[in-house]
Amino acid sequence: MNEFVMALGWLGLYAPVALGAIGSCIGCGIGGSAAIGAMLDTESGHGRFIGVSLMPSSQVIYGIVIMFSLQRDQMTAEAAGAIFGIGLLAGVAMLYAGIRQGEAIASAINASKAKPEIFGISLAPAAVLEGFAVFALVFALVLSGSIPA
Amino acid sequence: MSDRLQYITLISSLPHIGRLFSEHGTGISRYRLDERLTLLESEHARLLDRVVSITAWSSVSKIDTDAEVIALARSVIGDLDLYPDIQNLVRSRMETRTLIAALRRRREGAREAGDISAWGFGRWCRSIRDNWSDPGFGLSQIMPWVAEADRLMKAGDHVAVERLVLTDVFRQIGRHSAGHEFDFTAVVAYVLRWIIVERWSVYGTAKAAERLRSLLADALKSAPPPFAVVPDPESALQQEVHP
Numbered sequence: 001m002n003e004f005v006m007a008l009g010w011l012g013l014y015a016p017v018a019l020g021a022i023g024s025c026i027g028c029g030i031g032g033s034a035a036i037g038a039m040l041d042t043e044s045g046h047g048r049f050i051g052v053s054l055m056p057s058s059q060v061i062y063g064i065v066i067m068f069s070l071q072r073d074q075m076t077a078e079a080a081g082a083i084f085g086i087g088l089l090a091g092v093a094m095l096y097a098g099i100r101q102g103e104a105i106a107s108a109i110n111a112s113k114a115k116p117e118i119f120g121i122s123l124a125p126a127a128v129l130e131g132f133a134v135f136a137l138v139f140a141l142v143l144s145g146s147i148p149a
Numbered sequence: 150m151s152d153r154l155q156y157i158t159l160i161s162s163l164p165h166i167g168r169l170f171s172e173h174g175t176g177i178s179r180y181r182l183d184e185r186l187t188l189l190e191s192e193h194a195r196l197l198d199r200v201v202s203i204t205a206w207s208s209v210s211k212i213d214t215d216a217e218v219i220a221l222a223r224s225v226i227g228d229l230d231l232y233p234d235i236q237n238l239v240r241s242r243m244e245t246r247t248l249i250a251a252l253r254r255r256r257e258g259a260r261e262a263g264d265i266s267a268w269g270f271g272r273w274c275r276s277i278r279d280n281w282s283d284p285g286f287g288l289s290q291i292m293p294w295v296a297e298a299d300r301l302m303k304a305g306d307h308v309a310v311e312r313l314v315l316t317d318v319f320r321q322i323g324r325h326s327a328g329h330e331f332d333f334t335a336v337v338a339y340v341l342r343w344i345i346v347e348r349w350s351v352y353g354t355a356k357a358a359e360r361l362r363s364l365l366a367d368a369l370k371s372a373p374p375p376f377a378v379v380p381d382p383e384s385a386l387q388q389e390v391h392p
Contacts, residue, residue, distance in 0.1 A: 033154040037161025106157050114165030
């Protein structure tokens, strides 16, 4: 039983990185595809399309920060449950935020291609999603402080 | 590249189609559009061709009989069972075409609808048959454009009728493709809109050419005959010396 709980602890420790990386991959893939399509149709502004399509890459960075905050000198049965719960749920939040952010960015790129003046405001939904991911990061850091060492 | 990413790239590579009847035009030539559409999977390219074959007037006009058009529409709808919104779009286009056909038949003097199943398609056939003498075929509450098209047709304003119908078709496409941003349905909606805008822009070009011809004809009528006003160089010189 103890070993199983420890295994869950390790799973929870690495989950934010793995799930965050998957979310970033999918999100950047979606955003990047829209940017590539937009470059076929426009003569300028290619840099900003590519730049904004990389926005979902922040999810994996948040995942790495959460992993380090959850890491203990030694995995113990007392800490494993908490690490599993916080790590897994934070990872799922990063995964979902990354995918949805990619979709929001694809829509923003497609819309701003027709109307370049809305480029900034069209990124607002993606920025709000980033904010939600930051909430998940911050509160994972706060809770990690109360996990027994 | 996965299906989803492929469609995101394809849709993003297509220029925005502005409002109908604006000066914006299609934004992309047929050659370029065909080039971009090579990103479609072969099965989707085939389905798109089939949808265009029944919705674009240039394709339907090559079919000899109404019965063949109706049979083709049924076959295309049957082929699209994975895409219910495109099915509904094709149905709506056929229903609009049925209403226009009914208006034309009535204008040409038909006293009743006759065997409407032979030339009509969709939900409104019964209403057309039962309300043949009504300007809007009893559909004025849900489709006010029908009675308006009838009035314009009687007044002989065919351009306005075309404008009215295309506006409704444009709306139909928007309604049926709502919620589809980066998928096959969105591509079909884009291509159908492009065809409408292109058709209207061709009308615009033809109309402009006709107008230019009439202006030239008027100008030539009022112009003096050739060489009639060219003064003799010597008398012109004398006029300059002794005004």
